[in-house]
Amino acid sequence: MREAGAAPVGRSGVRSRWSWDTSARKGGESMMAREDWSEFPGNQEQHGSESAQPLMTLTYRSRATGAMSPAGLRQLREMAAARNRAEGVTGVVLYDNQRFFQWLEGPPDGVARVWSSISRDPRHTDIEAISVHAAPTRLFGQWDMRLSTSREEMADLRGMSPGLIHPEAERLATLAIGTDSDAVRGLIADVFGRYESLQTVTEQLIEPAARRLSDLWSSGDCSEYEVTLGLCRLQTSMRVLMADSVPDIADEPLVVLVAPLPGEIHLLGATLGAEATWQAGWETELRFPSTEEALKKIVATNWFDAVDLSLSPANQREHRIPSMEKIIATVRRASQNPALVVVAGGRAFYDRLATSSDVGADASHASAAQVTQAIEQARRGRL
Numbered sequence: 001m002r003e004a005g006a007a008p009v010g011r012s013g014v015r016s017r018w019s020w021d022t023s024a025r026k027g028g029e030s031m032m033a034r035e036d037w038s039e040f041p042g043n044q045e046q047h048g049s050e051s052a053q054p055l056m057t058l059t060y061r062s063r064a065t066g067a068m069s070p071a072g073l074r075q076l077r078e079m080a081a082a083r084n085r086a087e088g089v090t091g092v093v094l095y096d097n098q099r100f101f102q103w104l105e106g107p108p109d110g111v112a113r114v115w116s117s118i119s120r121d122p123r124h125t126d127i128e129a130i131s132v133h134a135a136p137t138r139l140f141g142q143w144d145m146r147l148s149t150s151r152e153e154m155a156d157l158r159g160m161s162p163g164l165i166h167p168e169a170e171r172l173a174t175l176a177i178g179t180d181s182d183a184v185r186g187l188i189a190d191v192f193g194r195y196e197s198l199q200t201v202t203e204q205l206i207e208p209a210a211r212r213l214s215d216l217w218s219s220g221d222c223s224e225y226e227v228t229l230g231l232c233r234l235q236t237s238m239r240v241l242m243a244d245s246v247p248d249i250a251d252e253p254l255v256v257l258v259a260p261l262p263g264e265i266h267l268l269g270a271t272l273g274a275e276a277t278w279q280a281g282w283e284t285e286l287r288f289p290s291t292e293e294a295l296k297k298i299v300a301t302n303w304f305d306a307v308d309l310s311l312s313p314a315n316q317r318e319h320r321i322p323s324m325e326k327i328i329a330t331v332r333r334a335s336q337n338p339a340l341v342v343v344a345g346g347r348a349f350y351d352r353l354a355t356s357s358d359v360g361a362d363a364s365h366a367s368a369a370q371v372t373q374a375i376e377q378a379r380r381g382r383l
């Protein structure tokens with residue numbers, strides 16, 4: 001088991017140097033010359049005892065050449081996990097109705113070697129790369145290779161969203177589970193071009209689309225595979241959109257930690273929240289602690305003025321409210337800052353299934369775009 005490591009988003013400049021390649025290839029053909037992989041910039045990986053090295057992420061989807069039996073899938077996963085462990089690669093593979101989606105992350109050399117084998121594997125075809133980019137941290141650091149096949153796996157999370165949805169957000173949700181990644185990025189860029197506002201794009205487009213995807217899954221109109229693919233596309237598209245936007249540092253920047261609640265399955269909310277605090281000119285650390293203990297260690301060994309913890313922006317996750325309350329209490333006790341401000345977010349707060357007092361936070365927000373306002377409001381309340 002690995003502990004998810006992390007690197008600061010803040011001033012590293014990594015965002016503006018992220019690379020992107022969506023060129024689709026059919027099975028058997030590597031989508032990128034081997035030499036190109038060494039070009040990937042990378043933040044220094046802080047990953048347990050591993051030596052510092054760049055980290056990259058590759059996602060793709062494909063079609064199985066024949067139906068996979070449970071035994072066949074188990075064998076594939078076990079073999080993949082063993083080799084990935086040796087290569088320092090982690091990730092998740094989803095299988096649904098003869099389709100695969102896989103997220104691979106690790107050192108460029110390891111990911112390249114594994115990808116080279118995968119792309120030659122006769123068990124699947126129509127292999128379409130979705131994204132390749134340098135990554136500041138692992139998202140699935142605790143899984144050498146997680147396999148998921150079950151739509152029912154998260155059935156207890158089901159719930160329908162009230163409220164209306166902007167037609168463009170509806171369209172984005174449809175595009176996000178379609179075949180055209182360029183159309184996803186195009187629509188987001190188009191809306192951003194019209195409003196020039198990260199807040200508008202986050203609140204009116206990305207988050208409603210994420211909720212829509214979850215609702216489609218709840219009503220059985222799309223699969224877990226598609227939701228994961230869609231959220232992944234939204235997340236990477238937002239990173240690409242904001243890659244060249246380097247904000248001025250605020251006069252007195254707050255130091256903030258932005259993280260999903262340990263154990264959360266969707267990380268989009270935290271990445272959007274970090275984008276908001278970073279664009280506000282604050283010193284931002286985006287972390288993905290896999291356990292309460294890992295989170296405790298982060299706040300015990302670093303100074304933060306404020307911490308933002310979030311549940312999924314897509315699923316309601318109200319069953320996690322009690323653990324959020326417990327974890328926030330732990331964070332306060334462990335923090336170097338006795339006056340730490342803690343704010344909470346996620347769909348549960350958007351849908352009003354929880355309030356800040358339910359989880360012991362100083363404030364909550366209905367959108368990741370409002371993290372800065374929530375923190376400022378909580379700080380004003382302290383004066």
Ligand SMILES: Cc1cc2nc3c(=O)[nH]c(=O)nc-3n(C[C@H](O)[C@H](O)[C@H](O)COP(=O)(O)O)c2cc1C
Binds near residue numbers: 076083102114123145
């Ligand atoms: C959908 C799919 C996902 C796979 N994922 C991995 C993986 O994550 N890691 C891995 O080592 N092999 C994975 N494999 C198996 C590889 O394709 C390949 O069989 C294995 O790495 C042995 O490679 P080699 O025979 O070229 O050495 C996957 C295969 C398929 C069909």
